[in-house]
Amino acid sequence: MNIQKGDETRLPTELGEFIAIPYLDSLNERCHVALVLGRLDDNSFVRIHSECLTGDALFSLRCDCGNQIEKAMRTIKEQGSGVIIYLRQEGRGIGLWNKLKAYALQDKGLDTVEANHQLGFRADERSYEVAVHILKDLGLKKIRLLTNNPDKIKGLNGSIEVTERIPLRVPENEHNHKYMQTKKDRMGHEV
Numbered sequence: 157m158n159i160q161k162g163d164e165t166r167l168p169t170e171l172g173e174f175i176a177i178p179y180l181d182s183l184n185e186r187c188h189v190a191l192v193l194g195r196l197d198d199n200s201f202v203r204i205h206s207e208c209l210t211g212d213a214l215f216s217l218r219c220d221c222g223n224q225i226e227k228a229m230r231t232i233k234e235q236g237s238g239v240i241i242y243l244r245q246e247g248r249g250i251g252l253w254n255k256l257k258a259y260a261l262q263d264k265g266l267d268t269v270e271a272n273h274q275l276g277f278r279a280d281e282r283s284y285e286v287a288v289h290i291l292k293d294l295g296l297k298k299i300r301l302l303t304n305n306p307d308k309i310k311g312l313n314g315s316i317e318v319t320e321r322i323p324l325r326v327p328e329n330e331h332n333h334k335y336m337q338t339k340k341d342r343m344g345h346e347v
């Protein structure tokens with residue numbers, strides 16, 4: 157892993173004023189970003205969020221990513237300190253091209269896990285190695301993790317102690333009902 161830290165900058169948002177810190181992975185040219193609010197300590201809330209162009213930026217109702225990042229930013233703002241680690245691993249790590257292929261298969265009746273398998277991928281191809289690197293760089297060894305996904309704690313490999321897991325409950329809609337159910341039934345998520 158070869159991660160380069162870039163220049164910090166202010167990022168005022170409707171959900172609070174964050175400091176944006178870029179981390180460039182020179183192996184694949186992906187630029188991840190940490191959004192930091194307030195002074196970080198052992199009680200800080202952390203959200204590790206994987207990019208979802210359709211959900212985060214295009215208001216898609218097929219998943220709950222947009223709602224989750226908004227809720228995470230609001231929660232951190234209310235708490236007064238915390239960090240969002242925004243990882244550029246679209247579509248559970250399979251990329252936008254393949255994610256939209258998987259959506260097309262889901263339109264034909266497959267669930268999200270079956271669609272990934274049909275395309276030759278695992279149900280989840282994400283890695284949290286970069287997140288561990290960023291957390292350590294920010295001086296965090298203990299965190300309170302905002303997530304519905306218990307696997308994310310395992311993904312931190314014991315290098316970061318998760319003292320509390322705080323679920324992010326967001327509302328379902330008619331389009332993401334099946335997706336949310338699959339996450340619950342087949343991927344062990346609490347939603």
Ligand SMILES: [Zn+2]
Nearest residue numbers: 208211219221
């Ligand atoms: Zn999404």
